Amino acid sequence: MEREKSKIISRRDFITTGAIAATAISGFPFVKNAHAQSKKKLKIGVVGCGGRGTGACANALVADPGNVDLVAMADVAPEQIEKSLKALKETRELQGELQNNIKVAKDHIFLGADGFKQLLQTDIDYVILTTPPGFRPLHFEEAVRQGKHIFAEKPVATDPVGCRNIRVSAQKAKDKGLSVVVGLNARHDKSVMETVKRIHDGAVGQIHAGSLHRLGGGLWHRGSDPRWSEMEYQCRNWYYFCWLSGDQIVEMVVHQIDLMNWTLDAHPISALGQGGRQIRTDPKYGNIYDHMTIDYEYPNDVHIFCMLRQWDNCDNKNENRVVGTLGETDSRRTIRGQNRWRYRGERSNSSVYEHQELIESIRNATARNDCLDFAVDSTLTAIMGRESAYTGKIVTWDEMIKSDLDLFPKNYQFGPAPQRPVSMPGEPRPV
DSSP: OOOOOOSSOOHHHHHHHOOOTTSOSOOSOOOOSOOOSOOOOEEEEEEOOSHHHHHHHHHHHHHSTTSEEEEEEEESOHHHHHHHHHHHHHOGGGOGGGGGGBOOOGGGEEESTTHHHHHHTSOOSEEEEOSOGGGHHHHHHHHHHTTOEEEEOSOSOSSHHHHHHHHHHHHHHHHHTOOEEEOOGGGGOHHHHHHHHHHHTTTTOSEEEEEEEEEEOOOOOOOOOTTSOHHHHHHHTGGGSHHHHOOHHHHTTHHHHHHHHHHHTSOOSEEEEEEEOSSOOSGGGTTOOSEEEEEEEEGGGEEEEEEEEEOTTSOOEEEEEEEESSEEEETTTEEEETTOEEOOSOOOOHHHHHHHHHHHHHHHTOOOBHIIIIIHHHHHHHHHHHHHHHHOSOEEHHHHHHOOOOOSOSSOSSSOOOOOOOOOTTSOOOO
């Protein structure tokens, strides 16, 4: 779900435009001095220095002003680190003393496919994982092995095997007392937290049905370069390749899906979907769809209708809605019906607040684990919907948790990388 418009640099602004930080990072108030403990500085590093990684670093520095140092960065492309540092130095909210908390020395810049391993061997306290999602299970596993607290951007995987790997690593993190926070917006938005609490307390009665929409325009494409190998081309245009992004429903609509799972306090038992490529038919758009509709069946015969697409010059809609016996609610933080209510409390920037929550848990030694609590289930729910749309078949939760679908290349390196064909409903899933 989208945040209310403000002066902040949003996740999507960073990703689509690489927004330079003359725009503010935090237009909303944030908690200062939330911890009673002594303020030992925390060192952070980032793996994946594109728009979202840059934004997450700024969010972390703003979350606990003066008490968090950015000390290490890793990316496969040297220019990404240069762009990221430049953007951070120009970010309005980081002007003044907070510039002193950007402390990335040359020997703490790591390049190449194994740069993440080198970064994780440094003495950072927590790592920000913001590469394309297909790499998340690999990087997450190594971060846990190295004993680092983790901020992981959503989604946490792009296939069922990746979800299982994340779950195993997350359990190891819990056993080690490590904190894991995942960037699913709604979970860190105070207005949404209060809305969901009221729903769980019975404000709309028994929920019978609902819907979610993520209807928007087209996204970026970074073109091609004869100097790039096929693998590098796919990584630079990662959104359009299922193994890297998971398709729109996994990479983007997972926000709405997570909110729906949270609202219903359950995951679906099955999905029946359809979709295709109506506008993005050029081969440069890889193998993802540009539209889908999914009928998610939750326990107690509750059906949630999910619609998503990315077409320019069309009317857009971004909304979650549930209807119960006493009323209904949507993503505008209102409840209509017998228990009318509108959120009028403190506005919060969830992109900053999620880092405050992570920092709080580290300082207080009260480990939280978003992956085990909800992020893996929400990611798998999105994957289940995608696989139903790709095949035209009903896909069940039990099938997903047992599925051996593994999209990650067996030999990841910058070189040849055959593309999987576009999935065609009614035909076997390309492997």
